[in-house]
Amino acid sequence: MIFVLLHVLIVIAVGLRILLRQNRQPDSRAAWLLVVIALPYIGAIAYVLLGETDIGHKRVARMQKVMAGLPRPDAAPGWDAPGNAAAIPELYRPLFAVGRSISGYAPVGGNSARLMANSDAAIDEMVADIDAAQxxxxxxxYIWLTDHNGTKMVEAMKRAAARGVTCRAMVDAIGSRDMTRSPDWAAMTAAGVHTAIALKTGNPLLPFLTGRIDLRNHRKxxxxxxxxxxxxSQNCADPAFLPKAKFGPWVDAVMRFEGPIVRQNQHLFCSDWMVNVSEDLSALLRQPMPPAHAGFTAQAVGTGPTVRHSAMPEMFENLMYAARRELFVTTPYYVPDRAIQAGLCAAANRGVDTTIIFPARNDDFAVGAASRSYYEDLLTAGVKVWEFRPGLLHTKxxxxxxxxxLIGSANMDRRSFDLNYENNILLADPATTAAMRARQQDYLGQSREVTLAEVENWGMGRRLWNNTLAIAGPVL
Incomplete structure (x- = not known):
């Protein structure tokens, strides 16, 4: 009798918490309730540890204090120079309004960008810029490995620090745990590089104090x-990505920007740094802007568990509904909410040439299977679905x-939507978009098209596997 009563009390207590939690989608509530009802003890523990996107009361208080005192990018002298005025086609102004509602960053003109040739070239250019830093x-x-590219960056930071450049390096506690435990990390610190670890894991049994342990800083x-x-999308690592070499090479896309957009990324970095380190970087954001030059309009979009709920999926959805002729998407991890899936299908249904490329082999078997559970609806709507074959297409x-x-770190999955800190840049420019579109076309040439007939012929076992794993998507 006592056992039954305890069972009922646990289900009621945790069930009420699930139903009363803010910003929870109905399908997520239903999934968690099912878990708790079916497995009340295990389910209750799982919900306490993994059911809520809380980074901890102390972190929230510190973040609020930092953000309240940190100068905004547009407060810098010279921000309002004529050359920095945003020029956005009328059709796309609502997109930048959405971006501003997320991070508070206004769209700004006067920017230029170059798409890096590949992952190794991106690291080489970063190293060259670090060597020229003054x-x-x-x-x-998020991930910094002790491989060839990783150590090249370590050595570049040590050289810069040795000549008096102030160097700050921050990594995620889980994603870069091997680096932070390595001699390279200690050597950087000894050489004068200021180092920091974001979102250190606390006691998993006290999530209300230390925060949910799998909330991560996924920014690059x-x-x-x-x-x-x-x-x-690129981490500081070789394309081979040795921890998961059998899925390699990792194929990424990175852009190098100059112009006022730099200050918005600087603001994101400073906010992350100051939340984790007791050092005020406000002076950097008050430095006068360099002379304005002609260039395109861009805007940084930073999201995370402490930013407005569903911010990144809302950005994705607005882009999908804004497309009139063509929409092209690449993402390695696709476990969408209903609105994202509906947005892609709606684009194709209204006649937009809609293409999406996934990796043929995913390093996360559950995500790979869950992604395929959405193929049939996409294909039925007319979305062209392709799978990249040579490695893991990691470009977002x-x-x-x-x-x-739109380019950056955010995937189209629940983790990027709710659990990770992410950073993207939205830009309006035919030339830069043509470069990105050409890269997407290159990916397409290395991919295999998935047809509706093929998906309809999948066996019952494969469908059961894909659909069963997709059910876990809402359980966050």
Whole structure:
């Protein structure tokens, strides 16, 4: 009798918490309730540890304090120079309004960008820019490995620090745990590089104090001298990505930016740094802007568990509904909410030439299977689905109508939507979009098209596997 009563009390207590939690989608509530009802003890523990996107009361308080005192990018002298005025086609102004509602960053003109040739070239250019740095270098990576490219970056940071450049390097506690435990990390610190670890894991049994342990900083940000920034999908690692070499090479896309957009990425870095380190970087954001030059409009979009709920999927959805002629998407991890799936299908249904490329082999078997559970609906709507064959296509990109590009760190899955800190750049420029679209076309040439007939012929076992794993998507 006591056992039954305890069972009922656990289900009621945790069930009420699930139903009362803010910003929870109905399908997520239903999934968690099913878990708790079916496995009340295991389910209750799982919900306490993994059911809520809370980074901990102390972190929230510190973040609020940092953000309240940190100067905004547009407060810098010279921000309002005529050359920095945003020029956005009327059709796409709502997209930048959405971006501004997320991070507070206004779209700004006067920017230029180059798409890096490949992952090794991206690291080489970053190293060259670090070697030319005169004032400061800021690096933030989710994963930083002690491989060839990783150690090249370590040595570049040590050289810069040795000649008096202020160098700051921050990594995610889980994603870069091997680096932070390595002699390379200690050597950088000894050489004068300021190092920091984001989102250190606390006691998993006290998530209300230390935060959910699997909330991660997935951003990839490089800022040099308030003059150059990089944005894209690439971690600081070789394309071979040795921890998961059998899925390699990792295929990424990175852009090198100059112009006022640099200050927005700088603001993102400074906010992350100051939340984790007791050092005020406000002076960097107050430095006068360099002379304005002609260039395109861009905007940084930073999201995370402490940013407005469903911010990144809302950005994706608005881009999908804005497309009039062509929509092209690449993402390695696709476990969408209903709105994302509906947005892609709606684009194809209204006659937009809609293409999406996934990896043929995914390093996360559950995500790979869950992704395929959505193929039939996409294909029925007319979305062209392709699978990239030579390695793991890790590029997160979206282009539309030859004019708009979104590039950055965010995937189209629940983790990027709710659990990770992410950074993307939205830009309006035909030339830069053409470069990104050409890269997407190159990926297409290395991919295999998936047909509706093929998916309809999948066996019952494969369908059961894919659909069963897709059910776990809402359980966050």
């Amino acid at each position: 004032d400061h270098v800021h690096l933030l990576f 940000i490089v800022v040099i001298d308030n003059r150059i920034t990089y944005c894209g 990109s979206m282009t539309l109508d030859g004019e708009i590009t």
